[in-house]
Amino acid sequence: MTTAAGTAGHDLVTMGRVSVDVYPHQVGVPLEDVESFGKYLGGSPTNVAVAAARYGHRTAVITRTGADPFGRFVHKALRGYGVDDRFVTDVPGLPTPLAFCEIFPPDDFPLYFYRYPKAPDMEIRAGELDLDAIADARIFWATVTGLSQEPSREATVAALAAHPGTTVLDLDYRPMFWESPDAARARVREALEHATVAVGNLDECEVAVGEREPRAAARALLDRGVAVAIVKQGPRGVLAASADGAVEVPPTPVEVVNGLGAGDAFGGALCHGLLGGWDLERIVRFANAAGAIVASRLSCADAMPDAAEVERLLAAAGPPAAGESKEVTA
Numbered sequence: 001m002t003t004a005a006g007t008a009g010h011d012l013v014t015m016g017r018v019s020v021d022v023y024p025h026q027v028g029v030p031l032e033d034v035e036s037f038g039k040y041l042g043g044s045p046t047n048v049a050v051a052a053a054r055y056g057h058r059t060a061v062i063t064r065t066g067a068d069p070f071g072r073f074v075h076k077a078l079r080g081y082g083v084d085d086r087f088v089t090d091v092p093g094l095p096t097p098l099a100f101c102e103i104f105p106p107d108d109f110p111l112y113f114y115r116y117p118k119a120p121d122m123e124i125r126a127g128e129l130d131l132d133a134i135a136d137a138r139i140f141w142a143t144v145t146g147l148s149q150e151p152s153r154e155a156t157v158a159a160l161a162a163h164p165g166t167t168v169l170d171l172d173y174r175p176m177f178w179e180s181p182d183a184a185r186a187r188v189r190e191a192l193e194h195a196t197v198a199v200g201n202l203d204e205c206e207v208a209v210g211e212r213e214p215r216a217a218a219r220a221l222l223d224r225g226v227a228v229a230i231v232k233q234g235p236r237g238v239l240a241a242s243a244d245g246a247v248e249v250p251p252t253p254v255e256v257v258n259g260l261g262a263g264d265a266f267g268g269a270l271c272h273g274l275l276g277g278w279d280l281e282r283i284v285r286f287a288n289a290a291g292a293i294v295a296s297r298l299s300c301a302d303a304m305p306d307a308a309e310v311e312r313l314l315a316a317a318g319p320p321a322a323g324e325s326k327e328v329t330a
Contacts, residue, residue: 009136010084011057012271014045015159016146017121018063018088019097019113020070021300023258027103031112041077041301042099043121044172044264045143051268051290051304053082057275060084060137062129062159064120070096071120081301087130091120103298106256113176122149126158134159139271142195143172144204147187160194166274169226170267171200173207181207192224199230199270201263214239218246228280230270232263238288240280249284252292252317261300262291268304289313 021042024034041050049059061083065071067090074096078085098114115122124146134140140163146156160167169191178184188208192198198208198221206212209220214231218241221229231239237250269290273283289310297303 009058009133009138010060011137011275012049012052012059012139012141013062013087013134013137014049014059014141015062015124015156016043016045016143016152017097017119018043018046018061018065018074019099019115020073021099021101021260023101023298024103025298027105027257029102031100031102038299039073040299041074041081042261043097044145044170044267045141046074046078046083047261047264047300047304048141048170048267048271049083050078050081050301051265052271054268054304054306055272056307057272058084060087060133062087062124062134064089064091064123066090066094066096066120067092068096070098077301087133089128091123094118094120094123096120101258101260103258105258107259109258109260111260113174118149121146122152124155125151126155129155129159129162131159131162135162135164137163138275139166139168141168141170141267141271142191143170144184144188144191144208145172145174145177147191148174148177148184153187157191157194160191163194166197167195168197168199168267168271168274169195171198171204171208173200173204184208185210189224192221192226195226197228197230197270197274198224198226199232199267201232201234205231214248215241215246230284232266238284240284242280247281247284249281249288252289252313254292254296254313256295258298259295261303262295264300265294265304266291269310272307285314286310289317 019042021040049061100112205217211217218229269287
């Protein structure tokens with residue numbers, strides 16, 4: 001799938017959640033016993049913008065912070081990563097969100113969100129959006145979390161509707177942000193009407209379209225009108241489907257340190273492949289490797305690889321074995 005020819009605007013504009021991630025330096029230790037922490041930029045769409053910037057793309061994020069030192073940290077970090085922060089504004093009276101995690105490799109990474117009384121990124125308003133900048137971007141990326149409260153929900157749908165080309169909806173379902181899966185499903189269906197690409201794991205696909213089996217989930221997403229459906233299956237790899245067919249690619253093996261952020265690395269690499277006009281198999285194989293690299297590191301934004309790192313991992317893994325990547329019926 002290819003995107004429209006580049007303009008003077010951004011290659012990618014993302015919109016939604018931001019946080020300051022506070023991750024423990026001690027692995028395998030509960031938070032109450034952790035002695036020291038590291039501070040990192042976080043929030044899924046924010047990380048996706050950082051990841052895509054690592055590949056040399058012009059990226060920006062639309063989000064809101066508190067008018068506080070952590071909000072200033074967000075601006076400083078974005079600029080350091082080469083991400084345009086002009087659409088990041090503060091909300092007086094609301095603190096910049098924090099996110100803590102515990103690290104129990106290989107697959108247990110509990111997250112604790114501090115987004116009270118309300119996260120500033122839920123105060124993104126449709127009337128304040130630069131819809132021309134959104135429309136001029138080659139790809140626009142939004143998340144389901146942005147649909148969980150007003151006025152962010154209206155703004156997210158308005159931004160998706162304003163973009164004439166490639167729009168990615170990250171299914172990004174976080175139960176703590178919703179009253180029920182059914183409430184989320186209704187909002188997701190509305191947003192999918194304006195998306196050309198949908199990406200999510202099995203749990204997220206089940207919430208979005210009521211299907212958990214990968215091929216059925218992909219079919220249901222395509223039936224909702226997206227051009228590309230990407231279903232992440234954890235240790236079983238990734239299924240990517242379009243009207244032209246589907247491909248299933250196994251995961252890239254690494255020693256996992258912190259699985260948080262791997263999906264965001266996958267997202268930034270997905271955008272890199274879409275911008276390059278790659279075929280689905282190449283996109284997913286590259287994105288898998290990018291996610292694996294971040295899973296092998298502690299942080300999220302700081303850990304995002306560049307293209308050379310991803311290609312080195314792919315080269316070390318060697319060509320796919322016979323039958324490893326397979327065409328499937330979606």
